[in-house]
Amino acid sequence: MRQWLTLLGRKRVLAVVHTLTYAKRLLDILSLLEADFRVQVVFTAPPHAFGGEVPLFLARLGSAVMPWEEAVRTPFDLALAAGPRELERLQAPLVTLPHGANYLKRLTGIADTGVAGLRRRDVAPAGRLPAALVVPHHAELAVLERTCPEALSRVTVAGDPVYDRITASLPLRERYRAALGLAEDEKLVVMASTWGPHSAFGLFEWLLPRLIGELPHDGFRIAVLVHPNVWSGHGAWQIRAWLARCSGRGVVLVPPEADWRTVLISADWIIGDHGSVTLYGTLTGAPVLLAASPAQEINPDSPAATLAATAPALSPTHSLADQLVYAAREYRSDDYAVINARITSEPGRFNSHMRRLMYRILGLGQPAHPPATLPLPTPPPLTSWRTRTGGGGGVPS
Known part of the structure; x- marks a missing residue:
């Protein structure tokens, strides 16, 4: 070459x-x-x-x-x-x-x-x-x-x-929400999953339909962030096929190559697990609910362990809408500041x-200017990530 x-x-x-x-x-x-x-x-x-x-x-x-x-x-x-x-x-x-x-x-x-x-x-x-x-x-x-x-x-x-990029981008939250196509009074619930058998993804089969059924259709949107290893392990077609019935009902599956950080910043609630995305979500000020937090997989000295002891745990027997309200009412920023301080x-x-x-x-001198931490670029609309699995072969539509 x-x-x-x-x-x-x-x-x-x-x-x-x-x-x-x-x-x-x-x-x-x-x-x-x-x-x-x-x-x-x-x-x-x-x-x-x-x-x-x-x-x-x-x-x-x-x-x-x-x-x-x-x-x-x-x-x-x-x-x-x-x-x-x-x-x-x-x-x-x-x-x-x-x-x-x-x-x-x-x-x-x-x-x-x-x-x-x-x-x-x-x-x-x-x-x-x-x-x-x-x-x-x-x-x-x-x-x-x-x-x-x-x-x-x-x-x-x-x-x-x-951490630095999200923090630098927080002042642009309203701009990101507008770019995603969220109305001013519309609420965004972000569901995040890491990979592995103890992740939240295995719960989406019942959790997503319940959220769709219990939340008002005209006031809520749901964005799903799934770890790229889940996509790679099972195949993109299969992931979209499993979640196909939820697509178009206020649920958007964010593709693995997309930048998830602006979606996270735009959230009003985050439902997640012991993965990195949920932990970074504590920077946004959105209340966090844990759908999964397996103690056997969490480093006890990590901020994920502190998060597991701080965030409310999602209950399968109570109204999901009521649990969102509870999480917002009980949210204390000081509790999450302790978690944030352990990230970096x-x-x-x-x-x-x-x-x-x-x-x-x-062996080079640095460029003669400070390295800037730039805010994240504006995301595309959530509707651009709507998917199909039939004749479209599971590609973004």
Whole structure:
């Protein structure tokens, strides 16, 4: 490929995209390299059980993509990854970071015990330490001291880019709601699910029809945010087929490639579980109800554990409309401020920390301007995400 390039002698950065979730996190970081002609970014997609949608996503992005087997044979000046698999094969100084909010999930299998993302096998895959390990909060240092103490000298406590982006965008809530097509007096209920057998998604079969039946049709809308791993594991057609009877009845299924953050900011209530989206929802001021919060899967030292002890738990035996009213009446912002403070110990400073780290590893001076944390772009209308599964093959209509 090199012989066809116009600009030569650039510093080369490899973005390692295992899944769609990882891709979205890395795009936030790569925006810090925009407009710098000294840097060329190349993407690659390692094999992954939930990576089926990645090639199409990268193609739509218009990025330069290098096949994985070629990428591991090619030297780079910096590699970025939000997941640990096969990273030991790379020929580049490696920076790793979490792909979601904090480190929420606890694994209890015989071979996989520990906090996902902070186990030795996650921090140093195949025994190889990264050049830098980026974490969101100083509290993670105590965990690393137990699991992989030799990594402590390589840790950068940088904060959380999604936290910062959502916070910067909160003043635009009314603009986002108008763009989504919500009337001024219309209420939006956002249902969020992580992936796995203990997630909220398995409850949607009865929860969505009940919400549709109990809430006034002319005053409420429902948006469903499902983790990309659910889409990848079951297939987009199947997800849309399972929820097809709810579509068009005030329910919109947000596709996995869409930016869910403006939808979350627009919510009047959030019904979720122990996943990152629900946790980020605590930043918005919307009352949160938990449809699922499995103690065996939650890191007890994480903000997800505090959320599970704070937010009201959804009851299958009481009126859902009444439970929404109860959650709004009982909501106390101070309770959620404690949760928010555990997501990041560097609020508003992720871009500064992360850009400084990347340019130090690249051996370049930073651009002579502060890295801005921009508000999120205006979303498309909710109606643009209506779906069909019949002759349309399950594509957005």
